[in-house]
Amino acid sequence: MTAALLLVSACTPKSLGDWVNLLAVIRDFLSLSLFSLGGGNTLLSEYHHLSVDEYCWLTSNQFADLYALAEAAPGPSSMLVGLLGMGAAWQEGPAWALLSAVAAETAILLPSTLLMVIASLSWNRFRDSPWRIAFERGLGPITLGILFSVGLKILRTADHGFTAYLVSFVVCALMLRTRISPLWFMAIAGLLGGFGLIYR
Amino acid sequence: MIELPESPDDPDLSSQVDLAPAPSHRDLFFGMMQVALSAFGGGLSAWSQRIIVEQRRWMDNTSFLTGLTVARLFPGPNQINMAVYIGARFQGSTGALAALAGMLLVPFSLLMLVGMTYFTFRTLPLVDRLLAGVVAAAAGMALSMGFKILDQYLQDRVALMLALATFMAMSVFHIRLIPVVLVAGPLAMAWYWPRGSAGSGQ
Numbered sequence: 001m002t003a004a005l006l007l008v009s010a011c012t013p014k015s016l017g018d019w020v021n022l023l024a025v026i027r028d029f030l031s032l033s034l035f036s037l038g039g040g041n042t043l044l045s046e047y048h049h050l051s052v053d054e055y056c057w058l059t060s061n062q063f064a065d066l067y068a069l070a071e072a073a074p075g076p077s078s079m080l081v082g083l084l085g086m087g088a089a090w091q092e093g094p095a096w097a098l099l100s101a102v103a104a105e106t107a108i109l110l111p112s113t114l115l116m117v118i119a120s121l122s123w124n125r126f127r128d129s130p131w132r133i134a135f136e137r138g139l140g141p142i143t144l145g146i147l148f149s150v151g152l153k154i155l156r157t158a159d160h161g162f163t164a165y166l167v168s169f170v171v172c173a174l175m176l177r178t179r180i181s182p183l184w185f186m187a188i189a190g191l192l193g194g195f196g197l198i199y200r
Numbered sequence: 201m202i203e204l205p206e207s208p209d210d211p212d213l214s215s216q217v218d219l220a221p222a223p224s225h226r227d228l229f230f231g232m233m234q235v236a237l238s239a240f241g242g243g244l245s246a247w248s249q250r251i252i253v254e255q256r257r258w259m260d261n262t263s264f265l266t267g268l269t270v271a272r273l274f275p276g277p278n279q280i281n282m283a284v285y286i287g288a289r290f291q292g293s294t295g296a297l298a299a300l301a302g303m304l305l306v307p308f309s310l311l312m313l314v315g316m317t318y319f320t321f322r323t324l325p326l327v328d329r330l331l332a333g334v335v336a337a338a339a340g341m342a343l344s345m346g347f348k349i350l351d352q353y354l355q356d357r358v359a360l361m362l363a364l365a366t367f368m369a370m371s372v373f374h375i376r377l378i379p380v381v382l383v384a385g386p387l388a389m390a391w392y393w394p395r396g397s398a399g400s401g402q
Contacts, residue, residue: 033275035381040277041345045370046377065318065331068338073314074240075307078277082308086315094316101312109300112276113284117296119274120288123266130394136273138388140352141359142381145366148346152371158339164332171340176347181242185337193333200332 011056013091025055025088029081029107036112038143040078043108044150047084048157057088061200064158072186081108160200167198220257222290225298231256232283232302244279252286259289279303362388 014021028050036043044067051057058066066087070080085104089096126132159165171185192198223231231251239247245268253264267289271281280300287299321327353359366384369375 031378035378036275036277037381038349039272041342042377044342049376062322064335064339065322066315067342068331068335069314069318070311071338071341072334073307073311074242075236075304075311076244076277076279078280079304079308079311082311083315083318086312087319090319097316097319098312101315105308109276109280112274112281113296113300116271116274116276116281116284117288117293119270120267120285120296121292123270131389132273134389134393137392138390139385140349141356141362142366142384142388144346144349144353144359145363146370146377146380147349148363148367149370151343151346154342155339158335164336164339167333167336168340168343171337172343172347175341175344182337182341183242185340186334189333189337190330191333193336194326194330196329198333198336199329200335 011053013056013088015092021055025050026103026107029104030111033108033111034115036078036108037139038147040076041150042143042146044080045146045153047080048153051084051087055088057084060157062087064154067154068158068186072183078108079105081105161198163192164198164200167192218257219260223256223258225291225295227256228287228291228295228299229302231258232286232299233306235283236303236305236307245282248279248282258286263289358391 014025032043032046035046048060048063052060052063063084066083067080070077070083073079082101082105086097086101088104089100092100155165155168159168167189171182171189174180174185175182189198235244235248235251238251249261249264252258253261259267267282267285268278271278271285274281276284280303283299283303284296287296289295291298322331353363362384366380369380369384370377
């Protein structure tokens, strides 16, 4: 508990009431948008860096909680950014929190959406372009490396004990070997946690 | 006497004939909302194919698969990109917006409720214990992402080296994602530039 308090006090949350901060946050999310390769999960480490280390809105544990909630909730898991935005402004009251959530989600989606509109309307023109081929082949292996790095980062953020790591590795193996819905894994692990078998 | 199935096994044969007229903004909004609602248990991609191609007949399977290719290639979440592709194809950028809004409205509102519940009750010991478990499972899911696409690169030594270098840069040397991609991206593109055409093939 004292360790947690020390961590919090070591890092002062940036208030979004300040225009300069707000613009900086929006700029950060806007610029990350076009780097969401391979479906958006490649950005998870950056989200952690921004919301835990740089802007100090959340503790590492809270970040892990929000990641898990976004994975468990229906819909695209990239809506995590909305939850991060909510966490950033939760101190200012629910109305601000909602506004901040919508702003964060809009900022992360806007650039990639604009590019996707252009891509959809002009796909035939660059389908056979060498740029397209090189981009697809070249960015694949980089995405692979990023995903491993992101997986490790989330693992270290989330797990703090032997049983937690054990659960993570078993879930990882089951994700690769079976077609069971991950909702089951989260439900069962949640029960194990509720009984106090997984601690942090 | 002869019973034809509602949706033939091979959509390519039938789809050219009986495509529905181009959906309006309103159709796009509610169509994508239907996709989002149907996929509440998961499998968004499969549901969107079933609803867009088979049920509503907005496009044939080939166009749909092209859309998936573009959605995966370009930055942004795949499902969201797919909604943008469908909307943009029929009604331009405002259509993309309508499709996007339809896809996100319900799940995002729900997630906001989840978030507010979380921030209100997260200090309760039971909630914290439950989440400690859920988080461990979610971490396992995150860990599996890399392994899921590893197979297709196992034969390509250069790809594995690139992946390893990217991993080391981020996890060992703690370099941020944007500089990593800006340096490694062009190098990888140069290496994989299609041979035979003009360019810096190696």
